[in-house]
Amino acid sequence: MIGLTLGPEGPQLTRDLPRPAADGEAVMRVSLAGVCATDLELVRGYMGFAGVLGHEWVGVVEEADDPALVGRRVVGEINASCGSCPTCRAGRPTHCPHRTVLGILGRDGAFAEYLRLPATNLHPVPDPVSDEAAVFVEPLAAACRILEQVHVRPGDRVVVLGLGRLGQLCARVLALTGAEVLGVSRSRHKLDLLPPSVRPVPADQAVGLPPADVVVDTTGSPAGLADASARVRPGGTLVLKTTVHEAPGLSPTPWVIDEITVVGSRCGPFAPALRLLAAGLVDPTPLITARLPLEQGVEALARAARPDAIKVLIDVG
Amino acid sequence: MIGLTLGPEGPQLTRDLPRPAADGEAVMRVSLAGVCATDLELVRGYMGFAGVLGHEWVGVVEEADDPALVGRRVVGEINASCGSCPTCRAGRPTHCPHRTVLGILGRDGAFAEYLRLPATNLHPVPDPVSDEAAVFVEPLAAACRILEQVHVRPGDRVVVLGLGRLGQLCARVLALTGAEVLGVSRSRHKLDLLPPSVRPVPADQAVGLPPADVVVDTTGSPAGLADASARVRPGGTLVLKTTVHEAPGLSPTPWVIDEITVVGSRCGPFAPALRLLAAGLVDPTPLITARLPLEQGVEALARAARPDAIKVLIDVG
Numbered sequence: 001m002i003g004l005t006l007g008p009e010g011p012q013l014t015r016d017l018p019r020p021a022a023d024g025e026a027v028m029r030v031s032l033a034g035v036c037a038t039d040l041e042l043v044r045g046y047m048g049f050a051g052v053l054g055h056e057w058v059g060v061v062e063e064a065d066d067p068a069l070v071g072r073r074v075v076g077e078i079n080a081s082c083g084s085c086p087t088c089r090a091g092r093p094t095h096c097p098h099r100t101v102l103g104i105l106g107r108d109g110a111f112a113e114y115l116r117l118p119a120t121n122l123h124p125v126p127d128p129v130s131d132e133a134a135v136f137v138e139p140l141a142a143a144c145r146i147l148e149q150v151h152v153r154p155g156d157r158v159v160v161l162g163l164g165r166l167g168q169l170c171a172r173v174l175a176l177t178g179a180e181v182l183g184v185s186r187s188r189h190k191l192d193l194l195p196p197s198v199r200p201v202p203a204d205q206a207v208g209l210p211p212a213d214v215v216v217d218t219t220g221s222p223a224g225l226a227d228a229s230a231r232v233r234p235g236g237t238l239v240l241k242t243t244v245h246e247a248p249g250l251s252p253t254p255w256v257i258d259e260i261t262v263v264g265s266r267c268g269p270f271a272p273a274l275r276l277l278a279a280g281l282v283d284p285t286p287l288i289t290a291r292l293p294l295e296q297g298v299e300a301l302a303r304a305a306r307p308d309a310i311k312v313l314i315d316v317g
Numbered sequence: 318m319i320g321l322t323l324g325p326e327g328p329q330l331t332r333d334l335p336r337p338a339a340d341g342e343a344v345m346r347v348s349l350a351g352v353c354a355t356d357l358e359l360v361r362g363y364m365g366f367a368g369v370l371g372h373e374w375v376g377v378v379e380e381a382d383d384p385a386l387v388g389r390r391v392v393g394e395i396n397a398s399c400g401s402c403p404t405c406r407a408g409r410p411t412h413c414p415h416r417t418v419l420g421i422l423g424r425d426g427a428f429a430e431y432l433r434l435p436a437t438n439l440h441p442v443p444d445p446v447s448d449e450a451a452v453f454v455e456p457l458a459a460a461c462r463i464l465e466q467v468h469v470r471p472g473d474r475v476v477v478l479g480l481g482r483l484g485q486l487c488a489r490v491l492a493l494t495g496a497e498v499l500g501v502s503r504s505r506h507k508l509d510l511l512p513p514s515v516r517p518v519p520a521d522q523a524v525g526l527p528p529a530d531v532v533v534d535t536t537g538s539p540a541g542l543a544d545a546s547a548r549v550r551p552g553g554t555l556v557l558k559t560t561v562h563e564a565p566g567l568s569p570t571p572w573v574i575d576e577i578t579v580v581g582s583r584c585g586p587f588a589p590a591l592r593l594l595a596a597g598l599v600d601p602t603p604l605i606t607a608r609l610p611l612e613q614g615v616e617a618l619a620r621a622a623r624p625d626a627i628k629v630l631i632d633v634g
Contacts, residue, residue, distance in 0.1 A: 087551065095551030095575065149576070225569065234404065234412030243570040250567055252542065253560040255581035258412065259466070262579035264572035 003052040003112030004297035004314070011043055011053065011298055020108065020116035026064035028074060028117070031317035033057040033110045034135045035304035037165060037220065037242070039103070043301060047105060053301075054111035055103040058134040059317065064119050075137040077121040077270055078102040094267050111297055111314055123270045126278040135313060136169070136284035137273045142241070143169040144276070145268030146216065147177070150237050154178035156213040160198075161228045163190035165287070165311055166241055167218035171198045172282045174216070182209065189308055193286060212236065222247045234258040241265050287311045320369040320429030321614035321631070328360055328370065328615055337425065337433035343381035345391060345434070348634035349448045350374040350427045352621035353456065354482060354537065354559065356420070360618060364422060370618075371428035372420040375451040376634070381436050392454045394438040394587055395419040411584050428614055428631055440587045443595040452630060453486065453601035454590045459558070460486040461593070462585030464494070467554050469531055471495030476529040477515075478545045479536035480507035482604070482628055483558055487533050488515040489599045499526065506625055510603055529553060539564045551575035558582050604628045 005014045020027055034056035042049045055078045061069045081088050081096035088096050102117060103109020125134045143166065152158060156179040160171040163185040175181040175197035183194050184201045191200035201209065211233035217225050220242035226249055232238045238260055255262060276282045291313040292300040304312040322331045337344055351373035359366045372395045378386045398405050398413035405413050419434060420426020442451045460483065469475060473496040477488040480502040492498040492514035500511050501518045508517035518526065528550035534542050537559035543566055549555045555577055572579060593599045608630040609617040621629040 092552050149578070235409050240569055240573050243573045245568060245570050247567060247569055248565060250564060250569070251562060252557055252564055252567070252579075252581070253562050255579065256557050256560045256583060257581070259581045259583050261466070261581070262569075262572065264569070264574070264576045264578070266573060266576050 001113040002294055003108070004054065004294065004301075005051060006042060006053050007050055011301055013295065013297055017052070017112060019114050022063040022116065024065070025116050026069060026119040026122060027062050028059035028076070028115055029062050029317060030057050030059040030110055030113060030115055032131045032135045033314045033316055034139070035300055035312045035314065036139065039301065040305050042104065049104060051103070052108035052110075052112045052115075053103050054109035054314070055101070056135055056138045057110035057115065058125060058131050058137075059115070061122070062114070066119060069119060069122065073125045073134075074122040075125055075134055075270060075274070076102070076117045076123065077267075078104070078138060079267060080107060080118050080121060111294065111316070113294070113316060123274055126274065129274065129277045130285075132285050132288065132313070133277045133283070136287075136311070137270055137277065139166055140169050140173070140273040140276065140282060140284065141268035141270050142166065142266065143173040143268065144272045145265050146170060146174065146239055146241070148268065149263050149265055150214060150239060152177045152179050152214055156180070157210070158182070158214045158216065159184060159209065159212040159231055160216045160218065161224055161231075162217065162219035162242070163187065163194065164218065167216070168193060168287055168310060169282070169284060170216050170218060170241060173276070174214075176276070176281060179214075182212075187308070190310070193310065195283075214239065216241055218242050220244060222249065226250060229254065229260070232258070232260050234260075237261045237263060239263045239265050284311070288313055291315055318430040319611055320425070321371065321611065321618075322368060323359060323370050324367055328618055330612065330614055334369070334429060336431050339380040339433065341382070342433050343386060343436040343439060344379045345376040345393070345432055346379050346634060347374050347376040347427055347430060347432055348390075349452045350631045350633055351452045351456070352617055352629045352631065356618065357622050359421065366421060368420070369425035369427075369429045369432075370420050371426035371631070372418070373452055373455045374427035374432065375442060375448050375454075376432070378439070379431070383436060386436060386439065390442045390451075391439040392442055392451055392587060392591070393419070393434045393440065394584075395421070395455060396584060397424060397435050397438060428611065428633070430611075430633060440591060443591065446591065446594045447602075449602050449605065449630070450594045450600070453604070453628070454587055454594065456483055457486050457490070457590035457593065457599060457601065458585035458587050459483060459583065460490040460585065461589045462582050463487060463491065463533065463556055463558070465585065466580050466582055467531060467556060469494045469496050473497070473530040474527070475499070475531045475533065476501060476526065476548050477533045477535065478541055478548075479534065479559070480504065480511070481535065484533070484535035485510060485604055485627060486599070486601060487535060487558060490593070491531075491533070493593070493598060496531075499529075504625070507627070510627065512600075531556065533558055535559050537561060539566065543567060546571065546577070549575070549577050551577075554578045554580060556580045556582050601628070605630055608632055
């Protein structure tokens with residue numbers, strides 16, 4: 001089968017990949033996949049990953065132990081956990097120290113004709129949800145994760161910094177709480193993509209904003225993180241949705257004096273994300289910047305790396 | 318009156334201070350006061366404070382609008398808030414942007430014969446609580462603050478790093494939850510001061526400890542903070558009880574991947590601290606390293622700065 005693989009020479013299209021065997025898991029034929037900032041970081045060497053890239057996808061089950069699953073249109077949680085270690089048994093399977101992660105850690109990903117995941121990771125996609133919407137379930141679940149960790153109240157003021165792939169989804173989900181959500185970006189294009197539920201704030205007009213109850217940093221930059229930290233009110237919450245590998249100017253002193261809570265936030269629950277899509281409460285499809293065939297997978301990564309790109313999709317099926 | 322003041326030339330005993338006028342607040346005669354790490358930081362120039370130092374104290378009310386208060390033995394919350402700004406009205410008076418803080422910010426402190434505070438800040442001390450115990454109410458309240466912010470469960474494993482003034486109290490309070498509390502220090506002396514409810518762990522034997530559900534950093538050092546961060550289990554909580562002004566090696570990336578919550582924690586509630594003392598559930602008096610008269614206040618600060626010192630008291634009354 002064909003797949004977009006990452007090796008020592010960078011990402012490339014590989015034509016002679018073996019189709020994955022079920023081997024106790026399920027095998028899916030991929031229909032559509034999405035490029036995420038993490039994919040671009042992996043290409044830059046993050047995590048030392050080698051293999052088929054991609055972890056945002058929708059597809060159809062080809063093989064599974066449960067015959068009722070075969071032929072179903074599904075999406076899938078990306079962490080495959082052992083299920084038996086203390087961390088799994090404590091109800092934190094996404095942090096299982098033995099886990100593999102689709103297209104990120106020890107497991108081939110979704111930028112290929114077929115992928116393999118445990119059947120327990122799969123979620124059937126309701127009929128009203130198109131493939132173009134379903135491919136956003138994984139990042140939309142990551143946005144929902146914030147509301148699992150932080151009690152955002154209807155009267156809160158929320159600031160989302162960075163309006164790329166993930167920030168756009170976080171802003172949409174947080175606005176569903178009734179909170180006043182402000183999206184801050186330097187990019188007019190990204191501000192224009194915000195729905196009516198989110199107030200667009202050009203970065204150069206964000207200086208005088210009052211401190212926020214909750215600030216979500218999706219910038220992935222040290223300067224963005226410092227800016228985010230400075231925007232939290234005393235007693236408020238700073239949510240870190242993107243990794244920042246170095247933060248030379250970061251001082252935790254204001255977090256102590258102002259009793260800030262800093263919440264690291266990663267993968268989220270698929271079921272609520274599917275419900276939001278099925279109910280039409282979040283429409284991610286305006287975020288699609290481009291759609292390229294798998295044969296142009298390398299170009300798709302390059303397209304996603306351009307500053308104006310939001311979501312680049314890879315047509316597989 | 319006599320007081321220990323901080324000026325441009327450092328701390329000194331000043332003999333001709335005016336006794337504070339009530340002016341709508343209450344005036345207390347100080348009996349006993351305690352030296353805190355913050356006092357030592359103020360001496361080093363932190364916050365740019367000038368005036369009478371000291372914020373841990375017990376004393377007797379001399380003047381107050383409410384005649385029932387006069388003659389009562391009291392302790393007092395250190396933040397004097399405006400009561401009318403949005404932050405105060407939102408129930409966060411300790412973060413009032415217009416606040417003064419006893420001996421720390423815009424308000425003379427407790428290392429003097431008399432001090433002044435709003436009557437609403439005062440808490441009568443129950444008879445069974447000695448002056449030597451009552452003088453610990455402010456830092457004990459700061460330890461209780463952790464349990465207002467973080468749900469520490471009886472089955473949790475908790476690590477307290479740094480067993481100085483504040484760490485000793487945090488370890489004692491956290492052990493009351495039934496959690497397994499480990500106190501880590503390089504100092505044999507500080508480990509020996511731990512009560513039976515806290516397991517002493519010499520720092521050189523702390524390498525192989527399993528990750529903890531909750532880690533409390535009271536070290537006040539960048540290396541201590543990095544060590545604390547590395548000891549939190551995925552999904553766990555890092556509590557920052559001391560300020561670290563620079564943290565050059567600090568990377569927030571593990572906080573995102575492991576979904577760590579970082580909680581800045583400062584001043585706490587006096588009523589629970591007084592209850593713990595009155596019930597004998599926390600006995601802070603073994604932490605008293607030395608007790609010097611106010612006349613030797615400068616020496617008391619020097620004594621408190623020595624690495625082996627836990628709590629140095631200043632006898633005022």
